[in-house]
Amino acid sequence: MNELIQQRLKAAREEAGLTQAELSAKLGFKDRQTLAAIEAGQRKISAEELLRAIKVLALDLDYFTDSFRLAGEGRFSWRTQDGAPDKLLKEFEDKAGRWIATWRRLGELQGAKMSALQPSLALSERSSFEQAQAAAEKLVEEWKLGDVPADSLENAIRKLGTLVLYVDPPQSISGAACQVPGANAILINRKEAEGRRHFDLAHELFHLLTWEQMPPEHAERVELQYQGKGKQKRIEQLANNFAAVLLMPERVLQKQWQTREGQEIHKRLNATASDFLVTATALKWRLTNLGWLAKDDFAKINDAKLTFNGRPRDQQPQPGLFSVEFVKRLHVGLAKGQLSVRRAAEILDLTIESMADLFREHKLAAPFDL
């Protein structure tokens, strides 16, 4: 029995709010047991029955048969610059879901190790900012993130089994956290300034580590000082506090900040932000929360002069599309015939030629000559 079809049939029925008896009646089965046996993998579904289910549930064949697509699974939380339209998010979410499903499917075929455990932080919306900050400080130590945590954070996240993908989304999308069974992922807009990318990464990590107790909104605006209300405001503030400490731990920040004592405030902020590969604005709020910015210094700050987002733009490396680990897994998949070249290009939304370029970008020979 095709396990995927049986799982997805059950998921689609539940999503439609139908009982086995109700769907059985719509499918023309004599009794509920037939559908129960199909869902349990004890009876095969015929092509005719499958087509009837597609019609009744208003879905397509791929929903039931395509393991390179998320169907009825996966939760996304998008970070947008100016409130991206729902349609745009939906379209991009569909694409991103295929990348993540492909990563998971190829991992299964290639025997990649996947932990049954889901890492999480012991925080809730009732936690204080200090508790979120303390959790970040502990992770800096535990993961040995060093003096420039932004440099090694991505590797630490990968070790958790989380996929990090650098993508080219529509301009208004900064990134996303995606909670998918067996394949959590963080998507980052690779065209954003380095400092913003690092903050997004740390912020989305918080959401992945606290999803069950503090599910984030489907779409949130990028704001260092969150303007929303109620519970979501609290969650975003906790996420920002966590991210700021993870990237600028107190002990190292104190040293770097004091070294530049006496410098003009904008110069001092920009140079220190560059040390940490974060935005000067994020640094300003971190220092404010620590109480290290004098009131008159704070008043003097002109945000327009906080120009460094990590390093000066021309010195910032832009990450390759997707990621080395993703492209390597795809490479093996193509070489072993686990998916066809055209299928891979379709999923990645690339032409075959640009997919060959993608392999070259990641220093791999294209495993095809078509």
Add this chain to the structure above:
Amino acid sequence: MDTNIIIEAFRTRCWKALTSYYRVETVEKCCEEALTGDRLRPGYVEVEAKVLKEKLTIHRVESMEQAALALTCPDVDALDAGERHLFAHAHGRSDAWIATCADRAAVRIALTLGWKERLCSLEVLSKPTGAKPMLKRHFTEDWLSQVRTDFMLGKLG
């Protein structure tokens, strides 16, 4: 024939020879794919619709054929829409036919479906037509033979 083969046959200018010598068949989706593409990108191969369809038999693939294949061979989701439609069409036929593929996944699935004797490279197919196309490696008999061997040795999938 699938999209890859059609494009390579046009690139190497052996399409007319092939369709004059054989009764060449494909599915609507492969035609659509062969005729779609960014004309400005490097390496783009122009497939002229009139020339493509002149002597080609094009099949429409029904949902029932696609569902039947997906149930027989769940792995078929490794293929793109054109390849899947072509396989769904072939799966429902009991007459004499041979298929030509240039993709590892497509060859693997064809072999899984028991089509070993039906697979043929574009190189072998073009020999009796008198055409001498300069084919890329995936379209040669050497390549197909290597992929068959890899499949037999359990190196694929």
